Amino acid sequence: MKFLPILLATLGTVSAADFKKDIQPIFEKNCYECHSQKTGKKKAGYVFDDLETLKLDINPKGVVVPGDPGESHLFTVISDESHKAHMPPDDNLSKDDIEKIRDWITEGAGLTKDVPKLKAIAGARKKDLPPIMTWINFEGKKIKAGFVRLEGENVILRMPANSQEVPYPLNKLDAASQLQARDSAQ
Ligand code: HEC
Numbered sequence: 001m002k003f004l005p006i007l008l009a010t011l012g013t014v015s016a017a018d019f020k021k022d023i024q025p026i027f028e029k030n031c032y033e034c035h036s037q038k039t040g041k042k043k044a045g046y047v048f049d050d051l052e053t054l055k056l057d058i059n060p061k062g063v064v065v066p067g068d069p070g071e072s073h074l075f076t077v078i079s080d081e082s083h084k085a086h087m088p089p090d091d092n093l094s095k096d097d098i099e100k101i102r103d104w105i106t107e108g109a110g111l112t113k114d115v116p117k118l119k120a121i122a123g124a125r126k127k128d129l130p131p132i133m134t135w136i137n138f139e140g141k142k143i144k145a146g147f148v149r150l151e152g153e154n155v156i157l158r159m160p161a162n163s164q165e166v167p168y169p170l171n172k173l174d175a176a177s178q179l180q181a182r183d184s185a186q
Contacts, residue, residue: 016103019112026097027094028048030093039094063090066164069101069105069106074101078093132146133180133184135181137174149185
């Protein structure tokens with residue numbers, strides 16, 4: 001079921017999470033105290049106020065895996081109360097906040113992207129977007145997305161619904177789709 005969140009992201013929702021409006025205030029209230037440039041506390045190396053730094057932790061091997069809350073360690077520690085590194089340490093986020101973070105990750109964990117605006121831009125520039133192709137992962141699930149580029153062990157796919165770029169590990173695609181990625185990169 002690993003692929004489902006990305007498929008859902010592809011479908012896109014109108015009420016997309018907006019990082020600045022919906023997510024940053026949750027981090028500010030509950031996490032900055034121990035994880036921010038502002039306070040100078042960078043527990044476990046994570047800061048949530050400096051977006052350039054936070055961005056480095058958002059990738060398929062990072063603490064936030066775009067499109068996949070289940071694989072995102074950050075989501076595990078806020079949602080699993082019994083986790084030994086449960087965050088925040090002596091408190092729990094509200095159910096509502098946890099859901100907002102889950103939705104934000106599912107939708108691609110963008111930091112600056114205002115999705116409705118992006119949709120308008122995507123609509124206006126549709127002809128510039130890469131053609132939509134069908135990709136099949138190793139579980140046989142299909143995804144429709146444009147090829148952007150190869151980046152290390154990932155193929156960067158562009159989701160047609162919201163135009164977000166989502167890295168997807170090549171080794172999770174079936175052989176034909178891996179070939180399609182490599183061919184597209186030529
Ligand atoms: C009172 C201080 C404090 C607050 C508040 C806090 N953290 Fe932490 N955080 C820590 C400490 C200390 C560690 C490293 C030790 C550990 O793993 O428990 C850590 C580690 C982490 C890790 C790595 C977990 C691991 O397995 O090593 C993540 C991810 C994280 N915090 C996210 C958050 C998020 C998201 C919030 C807000 C919802 C938050 N933290 C709030 C102190 C805090």
